[in-house]
Amino acid sequence: MMKFSARFEGRFPHVIVVGGGFAGLELVRQFKNQPFEVTLIDKQNFHTFQPLLYQLASGGIGPDGIAYPLRKIVGVIPNIRFRMAEVQSVDLVQKCVKTNVGTFPYDYLILATGAATHFFGNKAIEAQAFGLKSIQDALALRSSILLRFEKAINASSKDERLSHLHFVVVGGGPTGVETAGALIEMKQHVLPVDYRELDASEMKVTLIEASPRILAAMSPTSSERARLDLEQMGVEVKLGVAVQSYQSGVIRLSDGENLKAETLIWSAGVKGAFPEGLDASLVGKSNRLMVNRYLQLQSHHDVWVVGDVALVVGDEQYPNGHPMVAPVAVQQAKIAAFNIKSQANGKPLRAFKYRDNGSMATIGRHKAVMEAMGFKLSGILAWLGWMFLHLMLLVGFRNRLIVFINWMWNYFSYQRAIRLITRQDVFTGQNQKSAYQNENQ
Ligand SMILES: Cc1cc2nc3c(=O)[nH]c(=O)nc-3n(C[C@H](O)[C@H](O)[C@H](O)COP(=O)(O)OP(=O)(O)OC[C@H]3O[C@@H](n4cnc5c(N)ncnc54)[C@H](O)[C@@H]3O)c2cc1C
Structure with a gap:
């Protein structure tokens, strides 16, 4: 003991x-x-601010902006200690x-x-798809996305190249919507600059949602606005279809369609x-x-x-x-x-009652949806509100400053500043990704 x-x-x-x-x-x-x-x-010895993991995965910010050491939080409090x-x-x-x-x-x-x-028991998908729940998940995904661009340059056929450049996101909740939006912005602003050998128009982002609308927790108006924004940016949104299997780079959908894509990002459940x-x-x-x-x-x-x-x-x-x-x-x-x-102290207990202050999701530059206190907001105001709230919720002034500086840099340069491939073995065969993740968790 x-x-x-x-x-x-x-x-x-x-x-x-x-x-x-x-x-x-x-x-x-x-x-x-x-x-x-x-x-x-x-x-872990740090707290993770999960709402911005998708930005880590798409190179917009680094891990030190959204992780905060737990010992730094409890270190000064005499009656609290931390054990990793x-x-x-x-x-x-x-x-x-x-x-x-x-x-x-x-x-x-x-x-x-x-x-x-939650992969709903589908082991093949679990072994090959990327989840987005931890810093390790996001870093593995970032490396994989950038490696796919590198692979596409050296592809021996158009078919192979298109498969490397096709990113499929499953699950139309806030995480799926935000990830799809961030990926399509990479197509617009990163690919044409960093990967001039590639034809950026060949990169494709598909968002798949099994229910009839994305952002189902929000009103139909906000869902529709988010769908239109995504489509206008170039994301293909497929509603009412589910992923049935994923084998050898082929995603089989419930309506019988097959999609060829080397990257499947799973945000369909927890x-x-x-x-x-x-x-x-x-x-x-x-x-x-x-x-x-x-x-x-x-x-x-x-x-x-x-x-x-x-x-x-x-x-x-x-x-x-x-x-x-x-x-x-x-x-x-x-x-x-x-x-x-x-x-x-032998006093009466209080029942939990959830006070719902609203919800929001960002889609891309100047595009977001927000619902709070009966109000619905979209476009640039919702986008600014989303950024302000997320900055305020980050733990620690340093983290806020780092994320703010990164956002300003990305905004004015149209770039994703942190385009680093830190692992090269994230997809060199089936199960490699999971082996990597297990080893790092
Ligand atoms: C990609 C993504 C985006 C999201 N976006 C939003 C958003 O925009 N707005 C929003 O409100 N919510 C969002 N969420 C959900 C939100 O992050 C979660 O609801 C919230 O983190 C739940 O807090 P928690 O304290 O219950 O668990 P967590 O924040 O997940 O913390 C659990 C902690 O427990 C530790 N732990 C787990 N098991 C063990 C163990 N056996 N031993 C020791 N430690 C353990 C973990 O390391 C972790 O630090 C998002 C989630 C994700 C994944």
């Missing part, structure tokens, strides 16, 4: 927070200087978590472990991710852990679950669970911290 550091004397209840994402960071804020000893555990460790299992009876660096006992446990890409040791009866839809309105794990009232991995049961407004977005994670973290403090 691992020893606590000198700072932790066991005078106060020990809270373990697993996950330093949006929920984890808010929990750190809520427990700062409170009469609790808190251990924040994450398998992967929680492998939870023992609800012994009240401890088992990690690759030792076992940690808890009085209160908060699981904020987020979500993973599922809850959590350590082992939790009974199957605790797991609900989309592999999320079922919690009551107070965010406690069913029948284990010293364990709390927040963020993407939590499925709140009994909220009539959200019978299928809350959306997997950052504001839900932050608001749930606030309630979980409040309830733990209340429970420790």
